[in-house]
Amino acid sequence: MQDLINQPDSQLQPINIAEDKNRTNIRSVTASLVAISAVSALLSSCKKDEEVLFELNNLELYPSAADKTKLKSNQQFVSILYTNLFQSAIPGSDVFELDALFKSIGDQDVAKEVLISNFFNQQGVNLPATEEMNADIDVFINEAYKRFFVREPNVAELTWVKNFIQNNPYMTPELVFFSFALANEYQYY
Amino acid sequence: MKRREFIKKTALTAAASAIAPYILPSGRLFGSSGSRSAEHVVLVMFAGGVRHQESVGMRYLDDAQIAQPYPGNIMYNMLTGDAPTLKIVYGTGQGGINPIPTLNSFVGNSLQAQGTLFPEMRSLSAGHFGGLNSIIQGADVGSQGLKQRPLNPTIFEYLRRHGGYKATDVWFVGNGIDGSVPLLNYSGNPDYGIKYGANFLAPNITFNEQGFDHLGNAKIYHPENELTPMYKLKAFLDNSFAQYGSALDALGNTPEEKQEIKTFMKLMYEKVQNGSVNLPPVADNGDLYTVGFASEVLEYFQPAFMCVNLNAVDVCHSNFTGYVQALHRADHAVGHLWNKIQNTPAMAGNTTIICIPECGRNDEPNSILDQNDWLSYDHSDDNAYRIWSLMAGPNVPVNTIAGGTISNPLGKVSDAMMTVADILGIKNEVQAAGFVEGGTQSLFNLL
Numbered sequence: 001m002q003d004l005i006n007q008p009d010s011q012l013q014p015i016n017i018a019e020d021k022n023r024t025n026i027r028s029v030t031a032s033l034v035a036i037s038a039v040s041a042l043l044s045s046c047k048k049d050e051e052v053l054f055e056l057n058n059l060e061l062y063p064s065a066a067d068k069t070k071l072k073s074n075q076q077f078v079s080i081l082y083t084n085l086f087q088s089a090i091p092g093s094d095v096f097e098l099d100a101l102f103k104s105i106g107d108q109d110v111a112k113e114v115l116i117s118n119f120f121n122q123q124g125v126n127l128p129a130t131e132e133m134n135a136d137i138d139v140f141i142n143e144a145y146k147r148f149f150v151r152e153p154n155v156a157e158l159t160w161v162k163n164f165i166q167n168n169p170y171m172t173p174e175l176v177f178f179s180f181a182l183a184n185e186y187q188y189y
Numbered sequence: 190m191k192r193r194e195f196i197k198k199t200a201l202t203a204a205a206s207a208i209a210p211y212i213l214p215s216g217r218l219f220g221s222s223g224s225r226s227a228e229h230v231v232l233v234m235f236a237g238g239v240r241h242q243e244s245v246g247m248r249y250l251d252d253a254q255i256a257q258p259y260p261g262n263i264m265y266n267m268l269t270g271d272a273p274t275l276k277i278v279y280g281t282g283q284g285g286i287n288p289i290p291t292l293n294s295f296v297g298n299s300l301q302a303q304g305t306l307f308p309e310m311r312s313l314s315a316g317h318f319g320g321l322n323s324i325i326q327g328a329d330v331g332s333q334g335l336k337q338r339p340l341n342p343t344i345f346e347y348l349r350r351h352g353g354y355k356a357t358d359v360w361f362v363g364n365g366i367d368g369s370v371p372l373l374n375y376s377g378n379p380d381y382g383i384k385y386g387a388n389f390l391a392p393n394i395t396f397n398e399q400g401f402d403h404l405g406n407a408k409i410y411h412p413e414n415e416l417t418p419m420y421k422l423k424a425f426l427d428n429s430f431a432q433y434g435s436a437l438d439a440l441g442n443t444p445e446e447k448q449e450i451k452t453f454m455k456l457m458y459e460k461v462q463n464g465s466v467n468l469p470p471v472a473d474n475g476d477l478y479t480v481g482f483a484s485e486v487l488e489y490f491q492p493a494f495m496c497v498n499l500n501a502v503d504v505c506h507s508n509f510t511g512y513v514q515a516l517h518r519a520d521h522a523v524g525h526l527w528n529k530i531q532n533t534p535a536m537a538g539n540t541t542i543i544c545i546p547e548c549g550r551n552d553e554p555n556s557i558l559d560q561n562d563w564l565s566y567d568h569s570d571d572n573a574y575r576i577w578s579l580m581a582g583p584n585v586p587v588n589t590i591a592g593g594t595i596s597n598p599l600g601k602v603s604d605a606m607m608t609v610a611d612i613l614g615i616k617n618e619v620q621a622a623g624f625v626e627g628g629t630q631s632l633f634n635l636l
Contacts, residue, residue: 066433097399103366104400106374106389107356107440110450117407117451157429164422170414171422179422184437185430 062151068188074102076189078115081181084147085119087126109182116181120174133173137162140173148180150189223614226584226633229540230494230609231487231530232344233523234324236317237500238568240550241575243516245308249273253509253554254563263288263517266295266524267544267579269302278510278561279517281471285510289471289517292524300527300542302588304581305636309593310600312548313626315573317503318369320547320602325373325496327606327625336369339376341624344606345387346375348494349441351618356388356442357449358493362483363391364475364500373498375440378624383438387496388450392482393475396457396466405458412448420444453489457482469525474515476501480522484529491535493613497526505550509563527581541582541612543632545605549573576602580632582612591636603629 062068072080078098082090098115105111119125133140141161145153153161165171180186242252243263247270250257261273272288280288313329314320323329325343333340345361348354363370375386394400410416427436442450460466467488468481476499483497499519505512523544531537552572554564578600593599603626610619611631619625 065430068433094403098403100366100394101400101403103371104363104391104394106361106371106387107442107447107450109439110442110447110454111404113447114404114407114451114454117410118404121406121408160425161422164418164425168418170411171418175410175415175419176422179419179426182419182423183426183430185426187437188430 061146062149064151064154065149065185065188068185070189072187072189074099077112077187078102081116082119084181085125085127085177088124112182116178120178125174127177128173130172133165133176137165140176141165144176144180148177148183148186223611223616225614226612227539227541227582228493229491229530229536230582230612231526231540231542232324232494232496232605232609233526233542233544234321234496234498234547235519235523235544236321236498236547237502237515237519238317238505238548238550238573239502239516239519239546239576240505240566241309241572241577243513244268244546245306245577249513250276250563253566257563263513264520265291265299266520267300268306268520269299279513281473285514289521292470292521292528294528294531295524300523300544300579300581301590304542304579304585304587305589305591305632307578307580307591307593307600307632307635309595309598310545310576310578310602310604311598312546312574312576312602314602315548315568315570317500317547321370321373321498323602323626324545324547324605326376327603327619327629329603329626336372337377338372340378342376342378342381342385342622343373343387344494344496344609344619346378346381346385347610347615347619347622348613349385349387350381351615352493352613354493355446356386356440357446357490359387360486360490360492360495361387361389362479362486362495362497363389364393364479364498366391366394368500370498384441386440387494388440388442390482390486392457393478395454396461396482401458401461404454405462407451407455416444416448449490453486456489457485460485467529469521471518471521474501474518476515476519477522477525480526484526487526487529487536488533491533494609505566506555507557507565508559509554509565510559510561512566539583541580541585543578543580543605543608545578545602546576547602549575578605578632580608584633586636589636591632600632600635601626601629604632604635608632 075095079090079095102108102111128140138158141153141158145151165176242248245268246252247260247262247268249259249261249263251260257276259273259276262268262270263272263279265272277288278285280286312320313323318335319329319333322333322339326339326341328341330340345359348359349356361374371389371391374389375383466481467484469477472478472481479499480497483495486492487495499522501515502512502519504515527542530540530542548568550566550568550573551570554566557565559565575595591599607616607619607625607629608631610616611633616631
């Protein structure tokens with residue numbers, strides 16, 4: 001460029017105006033095409049966000065307790081128990097520590113009772129109020145069976161447990177959950 | 190019913206009641222056939238592989254290390270003999286130069302002086318798990334797996350089934366949860382098993398920081414108003430489930446016993462928090478902590494039988510200095526335990542203690558040097574079968590050394606279990622069960 005500027009006027013070559021016009025036209029068309037493509041791409045990519053709904057899969061209930069034949073490991077037991085009580089996942093390190101603690105105690109029933117007692121002494125346990133339980137005991141029992149045993153109670157079970165709760169004034173949702181968590185059926189899946 | 194008939198039937202019923210066997214709480218029909226020579230027995234599995242030379246041999250470094258002619262007794266609470274005077278590395282302080290002082294009650298009065306030493310016995314296994322099994326089963330079953338419950342019944346089950354002891358009368362306190370130790374509290378034998386098992390704790394795990402975080406803040410429930418209905422509902426749920434055949438066997442603690450154990454655990458968490466666990470004067474390794482908690486079990490439950498497992502000496506695979514330090518501390522631990530027994534009113538003068546390693550260690554070292562350039566020892570050769578046993582308590586001869594030589598040992602490791610059975614009156618039943626090693630007998634029969 002500087003060379004061109006420095007050149008004396010007598011040495012400047014004449015510009016081919018027609019060729020330049022052609023080049024300019026080609027450049028304009030190309031630029032237009034690019035712009036159109038870009039706009040088209042932009043328009044096509046801008047889609048309205050689909051409404052996404054996050055939900056849990058429907059829990060498949062056992063038809064009866066007869067299908068439960070596998071014993072939970074310590075780790076499975078504490079993980080599932082924690083989720084059943086707190087409705088959230090237990091930290092992985094806690095599972096490992098509790099597994100070791102369970103191995104250090106010979107009577108596993110004692111270990112489980114102590115653990116459950118500790119859980120109920122913590123904040124965050126998802127527990128219905130006693131008034132809520134008493135307001136509709138049938139619903140409470142059904143929900144308890146589903147939560148812990150992943151099945152519905154049969155008529156005999158529902159009747160017995162309902163009578164038991166009604167006849168034991170000290171029975172609270174906490175004690176009902178305690179019983180379910182300690183029950184033999186809860187140790188199986 | 191006519192009067193004569195009534196009287197006749199009443200008389201027959203009374204006669205039948207007099208001769209019929211009575212049902213013990215454990216479910217067994219007959220009481221034990223033998224008499225008890227003590228009300229309590231504490232069996233210390235002085236385990237981890239204890240080389241004869243550094244223990245009963247009192248050779249300290251003399252046999253074990255090249256150009257280290259320094260003999261001596263580093264187990265002076267248990268054994269009678271002079272301590273080393275040079276090259277002391279087994280104590281406390283920098284380099285272990287400060288030997289742990291003899292516990293007061295053992296000064297001039299070692300456990301050996303109070304009881305009987307069997308200086309040359311034979312183990313059935315040169316390995317740890319096989320050795321531990323041979324102590325509690327009274328046999329070393331060749332097919333015993335390493336991650337498997339004992340194949341044959343253990344002394345815990347014999348006591349509960351044949352002696353009628355309840356679960357909280359029979360305890361096993363382990364040094365940890367490694368090495369399949371938690372599997373030892375009952376066997377897989379179908380005629381015995383979990384319902385006759387011992388209560389087990391590995392206190393170094395149960396009562397550590399994580400134990401406190403997860404289990405140390407249990408809610409207290411009213412026994413009648415809350416726990417009773419809770420257990421009733423659980424019983425109903427269990428009965429409903431039982432029809433499908435997947436019942437869970439349990440250790441056999443009654444609800445009252447479970448409550449006692451939970452209360453004990455809560456007490457221990459409190460004691461750990463306020464630093465009041467009955468630890469030995471020196472408590473700087475796992476064995477010493479294990480024995481501290483074991484002494485708490487003794488005080489709280491006063492069990493008929495408690496077995497304690499120590500094994501810190503197993504560091505000898507790679508560190509001889511650590512081994513003699515652990516051996517010195519294991520001796521300190523046993524002394525502390527015996528002191529606790531003698532200071533517990535229900536157990537003082539009424540308890541027999543038996544200490545026995547599960548196996549020894551090799552005659553020749555491996556090539557691993559420790560910080561003092563001392564060689565280490567594994568356990569696989571014939572020297573690893575050389576063990577000993579020490580016993581003290583009621584009816585145990587005082588200041589006695591039983592016979593036995595290297596070539597002609599007196600007693601085998603399985604005798605420890607039979608001795609416990611003998612003391613607590615079930616020796617005949619154990620022998621009749623037919624699972625113990627041939628030739629096994631009570632140590633009392635060897636005297």
